[in-house]
Amino acid sequence: MTEEKFDAIVVGAGPAGTSAALTMAKAGLNVVLLERGDSPGAKNVQGAVMYTKMLDEIVPGFWKDPQAPVERPITEQKIWVLSKDSMFQVGFKSEKWLKEPYNCFTVIRATFDRWYAKKAEEAGVQLFTGVTVSEGIKKDGKVVGIKTSEGDEIYADVVVAADGVNSLLGQQLGLLDEWTADEVALGVKEVLSLPREKIEDRFNLEQGEGTTIEIFGENTRGMLGYSFLYTNKESISFGVGAKLSHFQKTGIRPPDLLEYAKAHPMIRRLLKGAKPLEYSAHLIPEGGYNSMPKLFADGILIAGDAAQMVNASHREGSNLAMTAGRLAGETVIEAKKKGDFSAKTLSAYQTKLRDSFVIPDLFDHKDLETMVEKHMDIVAEGPELMAQSLYDYFQVDGRPKRDVQKAILQRLTKNPAVRALIKSELTLKNEFSLVKMGVKLRLLLWKLTHGGSL
Ligand SMILES: Cc1cc2nc3c(=O)[nH]c(=O)nc-3n(C[C@H](O)[C@H](O)[C@H](O)COP(=O)(O)OP(=O)(O)OC[C@H]3O[C@@H](n4cnc5c(N)ncnc54)[C@H](O)[C@@H]3O)c2cc1C
Structure with missing residues (x-):
């Protein structure tokens, strides 16, 4: 490895790290990207749905690259709810999603990460694989470099920690604690x-x-x-x-x-x-906004999974990671112009994240899991209840429709889990609240059309 001092060291060649490195290299910064896997993506796991908009902002029109390792453009998205023997589904399909700029593609992370890191190398990033960063180096309280597990030391004005969910670097530098099993x-x-x-x-x-x-x-x-x-x-x-x-x-x-x-x-x-x-x-x-660590300190920024940037209810993570990586990169470019890498200057990163979709989405979903966890009986009983109700609704059994529908509503409203859900506090920030509002409106409609109490 090299003795030279870099403008920036990026730790981790996943979506966050490669986005940060590529953004800085395009602006002419001298960047080193360190990845512990034998190749980028070798150890990375994702579903994997990759969102076009966030990658297009870094590699414009990437889908036109014949080497772009995309599998299929997604034209249909469905949600299923399963009981033991039945399935309820909602979905949406659109021809629009077959045309540029698309919405999202499936990818295989091992090939995708390799291709993406290659783009960063083409922009001038020095990529080293098979290198595990073991700790950060501090001088006068400021992060000035990193040490690898082989004992090499590398120095830079800024380190971007994009080392994924376990972020040993973030822990070692005191930005975060090891996550609990709830996070x-x-x-x-x-x-x-x-x-x-x-x-x-x-x-x-x-x-x-x-x-x-x-x-x-x-x-x-x-x-x-x-x-x-x-x-x-x-x-x-x-x-x-x-x-x-x-x-x-x-x-x-x-x-x-x-x-x-x-x-x-x-x-x-x-x-x-x-x-x-x-x-x-x-x-x-999945701790989200409530678990986010300090995002910047003197000489360091943290992005992606390392900083809890996942919107689990929307299966979004890679796009938050890419955007955070890009914004971290842009912050370093500005800091370089000022010649100031203090926490004060690097705090612009947090402002940029607030002005993007990243922090607003994490904030709006911050209590979703806790709310759902208060209603785990709905998680356990809801699918069976829903399946039974829909079975009765569609089954032609000789009863008048009004009797069938009344029986369904009575079963639902007598269920303690549904009652608790209806009574729970209402904030209109996320889907959970919308489901609850849907149930309430349906009940109100029933009362209005049937003119009485349930
Ligand atoms: C099962 C599953 C399904 C998912 N599905 C989706 C999906 O469909 N869509 C979506 O948008 N998101 C999905 N996600 C989330 C998504 O994978 C992550 O949010 C995203 O990969 C985060 O990118 P990152 O760069 O922050 O972290 P990572 O992708 O984890 O990259 C971190 C990199 O750092 C390297 N590294 C770690 N420690 C060190 C070290 N000490 N030294 C050097 N290198 C190091 C790692 O090897 C890795 O390459 C899914 C996640 C999982 C687990």
Whole structure:
């Protein structure tokens, strides 16, 4: 490794780190990017849905690059709720998503991260792989460099910590503590090979199009989490995640949960004949806004999973990481112009994050998990209740419709979990509140049209 002093050291070549490094190199800064994997992405796990807008802001029109490792543009997004033997679904499909600038693509992180880091190298970034950063070096209270586990020391005006959910660097420099089991989820995932035509037939897709399904209910066995199924060119990514504290409480083993989810009748048929190619497991930071660490200090910025930047209810993480990486890079470029890398100057990073979607989205979803956790009986009972109600609604059994509908509403409103949900505090900042408002409006409508109490 080199003895030279850099403008910036970026630790971790994931979406956050590569975005930061690429942004700074494009502005002519001398940047080194350090990655512990043998190649970028070698150890990284994602579903993986990658959002176009945030990458387009860094590599404009990236989808036109014949080497861009995108699998399928997503034209349809569905949400399923499973009971033991039934499925309720909502979804949206649009032809608009088949055209530039698209909305999102599925990717395979190992190939995507390699391609992205190559773009950074082409812009002038010096990438070193197989290098684990073991600690930061401080002088007069300011971060001035890093030490690798091989004992090499590298110096720079600024260090950007983009070392992912475990962020040993962030911990060692006192920016954050090790996350508790309540602040992270554990996701397990398989990539299963399936011929292109089978994927398109099975998921009703035109050639090249992709679909995503987020699956709630029975498949997480009462734990807070969900499964995902995404179509790649010639494979399917299927995974399931739940809060780490819930795995600990229930004693359910993550690989067993994956097999349980795969065996559900609604999922089994979609995966039929698909051959497992790869298995991986990874933590997901889900503490969100309430767990965010200090984002800057003298000579250091922290971005992406390392800083809890995941909006779990929208399966967004890579896009927050890319935007935070870009904004960290832009902050360093401004600091370089001023020749001042103090916490005061670097605090512009936090302002930029506030002016972007990153902090507003994390803020608006900050209490979502806690709210849902207060209603875990809805998580456990809701899918079965919903399935039974819809079964009755669609089943033609000779009863007058008004009797069927009355029975459904009575079953719902007598359920203690639904009652508790309706009574809970209402803030109109996220989906949980919208669901609750939907239930309330439906009840109000019932009262108005039937002119009495329930
Ligand atoms: C199962 C699962 C499914 C997901 N699905 C989606 C999805 O569909 N869409 C989405 O947007 N997000 C998804 N996410 C979240 C997304 O993967 C992350 O938010 C995103 O990868 C964060 O990027 P990052 O660069 O901050 O961290 P990472 O991608 O984790 O990158 C960190 C990098 O730092 C390196 N590193 C760590 N420590 C060191 C060290 N000491 N020295 C040198 N290098 C180091 C790592 O090897 C890694 O390359 C998912 C996550 C999981 C686990």
